[in-house]
Amino acid sequence: MVTAVVGHVGATRTKALSAPASRSLRFLPHSLIALDLAVIAAAGGSASYFQNGMPMFDPDASQNLASTGSGTLVALGWILVVALGGGYRRQVLGGGSDEYKRVLNATLAYTGLLALILFVTQADVSRAFFVLLFAVGLPGLLLARWGARNVLHRLRIRGHLAVPVLIAGSPAYVDDVHGVLNRTPWLGYRVIGAVTPPGDASHTVGGVPVVGSTEDVARAALASDARLILFAGGSSSSAQDLQEKLWQLEERGIDVVVAQSATGITISDRATLRPVGGLPLMHLGTPAWSQATKIGKRMFDVVGASVLLVLFSPLLAFIALRIKLHDGGPVLFNQSRVGRQGVPFRCAKFRTMVPNAEDLLAALKVASGYEGGLFKMEDDPRITKPGRWLRRFSLDELPQLWNVVRGDMSLVGPRPPLPNEVAQYDAAARRRLHVRPGMTGLWQVSGRSDLSWEHAIRLDLYYVDHWSMLQDLHILWRTLGVVVLGKGAY
Template identity: 75%
Template structure:
């Protein structure tokens, strides 16, 4: 069964217009794991040959190597072993391909484990393999593998955004959850889930939920999937009356050869924290420490301080240019600071380059009235208060750079939830307050998923996912994606 983490990676996609995808699925997807395995094998072979060529310390593929030396067998052996360890580590499982950081994590962990195994074997056998070859092999190979996966993923995402290589999905749940899940999947079209219909409780049966046609009730979910040629059933909240009921539906679907995805809303548990231990035939779920507890420890803080300090030094000439540009434009202050709420509800002053007219706060009430603002984050795609230099500062997020000092001070992190305003926090419910368990970030899932194009509820959902599923690798992934979002200026206004 696919985990909730695999589903929720759908919220990390690019924003798109709401619609029901209708393009046919492709048999190419069946060969995706085999294709990636072949790609990794080619990368490993090229890496082995390149390392041997540069080092001259091992006849990796030398056909003239004598029978008295077995060293010429090391090259092919390393190649096959590497791909095998990645496979054993789940690097070719369909559930992790094409979305989230789990795919990269599995390749990384498998490669690190394999390097340790190879080092141990070489030491124990005293094989005639130079240390420089060993270092070159993994120093070249790991980045090449990760880069190849990134390239393959981009090709897959572009195909899915064009309506190809999709997987037909039937959503099971009550109307509210069906609409919510469809919205998430549609905003992440690159994930490839193509919604073909929904089944709802009998008392909610109707023509459609939003743009999703209702094709049956949750009691006949498997039959409805067969009628609509759905390859996957996504069980959302309201799809079952009990754990036993859900389990029976899953069994029925699996017996008919239909894949199953269970949304977190169907269970209420973040499965990334869960481990299962059978006791008397009953699988007990044990919850580990929440991810946000790890996100507050010294490793992330050290990364923040070192990274922010280096960026402050690197961008110092840009700081001077921007400050002069703002000052020359209207003679007003260079910086704008505002009260924001940090970790555990502690307020702090958040600094930005000023992008609006000096009396912007005085004009805010009139804009609220004119636009019908009813709470949450206030954004306008053509805000009349924004100055000329402010537009390009916002377009490329340069106005955020002074927050690097907030990161050094400990008010913020490089990656985290969006720093909220006090009036926003005052309206938080119990779930939304979980955002305050970690330091707010200069960038985050909200930044790489649409920025100002996102709804208030969607932004909160992204932040909560980050809090519950934090990892250092995910932070690095978000920082990398931030570069692309900033340069393309998507959702910036």
């Protein structure tokens, strides 16, 4: 029965929906290697120029790594260390901050290694050239990756370099994952079907065609020309069952992604697998959110917010004057929000609504069919004329820089929740309160008000469990683009 269903659907519906995965995908790592070599060569040439002033035209100029045969070895060694650090793995290319982190860590490690080699061998290399090489090369590599990622994202959004994906799991989990992938087309995952527990449904509620049963995922993948299987909740009856399915797919060269919902465990950078008596045990180190409360992040927040307050002071004065002249009401709107570990604080914003906005809230909730979570209306009648452009570009939140200086908030973190929202939190959602709320965060750069309540919570929990300083910098950079475009703000 399973064979007939999979064979029939795979040969008709799914084959029509999908095209074979682009062969160009396998050349992505090679393209990045060529790009990195070009950047390193340019860095070496720039360092040589600044040190000696065009040594290729000056026969009396001192020699350095760029102008000798050793330069090629240095460049290849740099590429090798990045490769060993996982900087060219297809799984990390094009999404998240992990790609940048691997390039950064590998370059720092190579800097120390090369310095040690030069010291031991007593090589005649200028210190100025050595410093300039990496001072130019590291930012160059990171900028090149950023540029390559933007090109890759644009190609994927236009339908190129996509990977045909099957989602395995219960229909509810399939639709949940499908919704996430639909909102992130730049990831390059094109869902061509679902593999669900045995049943008679031909589609999930969300419209994903069912192409097979979870009892034989490998057969469904081969029949539908899928290149990747994403396991979600309900895809396996036990850990052993999931492991056997993974083995079958590995033997057939089909890539596998396992969502957290399939295991019930949050797997992060702090997880280390150690085999004990043939049994792989997962050891979890210090949670990432505990590092997000350390002095380093706090110093970054205070310095960054203070500098921004000074730079934006003319803009702050203009906005305050514009609000006051519009209706004569108060300039600021102070609202009670819940901070780290559930401590309440007064969150400052420029007022964007009529003075009696809170009195009108109950009637609007009834009229809009509000059922809980974050209340947002795309055409909220309470918003004033100046308030609309303030909200569009998130300028109403600039006074929160003072909250950051005070220690109530951080530049980056989960959205500061209202007390009534916290009252609805389950045990998982309360993990958001382990860190200071932020002026910006993953949910702001991933859709803002366009996201559902559940998806916003999921993004905040991911941030809490996977915090890193590099990720904060990445979010701040993405925030600039989101604010300028005004996407998802109302």
